[in-house]
Amino acid sequence: MLIREILPTEKQVFNQVATHPLQSWEWGEFRKTTGVKVERLGFYQDGQLQKSIQVTFHKIPFLNRYIGYFPKGYTPDADQMAALQELAKKYQAIFIKLEPNSLRPLEQSDADNQQIQFLKKYPIEKGRALFTQYSFWLDLQPDEETLLANVTSKTRYNIRLAEKRGVRVYEDSSERGLEDYLAIQEETTKRQGFYAHSADYFRKLYAALKDSGIMHIFKAEYENQILVTWIVFVFNGVLYYPYGASRSIHRDVMASNLMMWEVIRFGKAQGCRGFDMWGALGPNPDEKDPWYGFHRFKKGYGAELIEFLGSFDLVNDDPIYKLYTLGETWRWRWLRFRKKLPF
Structure with a gap:
């Protein structure tokens, strides 16, 4: 060779x-x-x-x-x-x-x-x-009705609640979309106390990927306020969720739940065969772990826990x-x- x-x-x-x-x-x-x-x-x-x-x-x-x-x-x-x-x-x-x-x-x-x-x-x-050694993988090949049926009842309820309350999820992969993401990420990192890449890092990332078809920015909006914003990747038939940020206001409208569901629908529309959710705690998660809520959130969509080498x-x-x-x-x-x- x-x-x-x-x-x-x-x-x-x-x-x-x-x-x-x-x-x-x-x-x-x-x-x-x-x-x-x-x-x-x-x-x-x-x-x-x-x-x-x-x-x-x-x-x-x-x-x-x-x-x-x-x-x-x-x-x-x-x-x-x-x-x-x-x-x-x-x-x-x-x-x-x-x-x-x-x-x-x-x-x-x-x-x-x-x-x-x-x-x-x-x-x-x-x-x-x-x-992380673990992640959640969602098979996107079943039809949309089956995917929704595989979601837990609590998660499905939250998706419907967000829709009923008027939460709107849409793609905005523009520079404005990136700046909105950065503003909410700053709020998220201060609230949750974790480290994140700098704004300069993300601006350079956007400049390199914006025309590639890989990087997509989504927003969840309620009453003209952006509550949640995610950056997702699409590459060689797989959807990925590497970055997300959310505000602490109006958490009762379950914007993140609708965001995940609409991103799943987007990945399916793109012809992706699967969704790598980019991280999980493992098969026996500690409920006191600060990332446990995020782990449980992903699991609620019927995803399979996988382990990398x-x-x-x-x-x-x-x-x-x-x-x-x-x-x-x-x-x-x-x-x-x-x-x-x-x-």
Whole structure:
């Protein structure tokens, strides 16, 4: 198999074999605008592109060293691992984080998983996850009547209530739509106390994806006030829900419930075969977890809990990797502590 760099003229065929929006050409172009380096490699058989990888390299402040990130790629194999090791050497990367877009049976042990046993042939460490290991997947192939019947009775009631109260959901993928999203996201992060990407990050994301057909912005409006706004992706027949924000007012009209239902209908109209809801807690969620409400909200739409392979660090420099992971542990402890401070 021939492995070589992808040419700009191969953008279309590159996207056809890409496994996720974060592996799309447009996402790579967006990441370049944020100051990271992007490498795209293609795997060719008889002159035809069969598989591709897109890896970003992030410079560590004050050091001439990098960390690689390979999110949502195809299932690891020997060709992929050899290519990643060569890229790690090229950039003097401490490690490359892999988060494959590969599923495993729920709660299966690592010892029983052949893909993980394959990875253990390489200098691999279990890494800190950037993507959640679990998500909800909704099959969009049944008809709309069946999809609604599969929704829990409580969720279905909330959808009808929002419709009855006059909540309106519509797409507004304009710059105005983005700015409305950013305004509500700022309110949401302050209220719920979590970190989110900056406004500049989202504006660059919008500039790179707005004409691609991947990124769509939706609003839920009530009495001329925008209550909820979501950013969703459509890519290679799959709908994704990566970003959402909501206001604290008029929560009794259940705007988020209608938003989810209308987005499901949108995905079906786009011909998507499935909906990856981009995150869940797992098979035995703790009801005290701050994300439990969001987990339960997604589950209410009849979605299936799925588990991805996990997060793995392909180590290129073991001594520095150990120092780096120690520093990261303390950094996250500080961030969690700071979040609790009243200022």
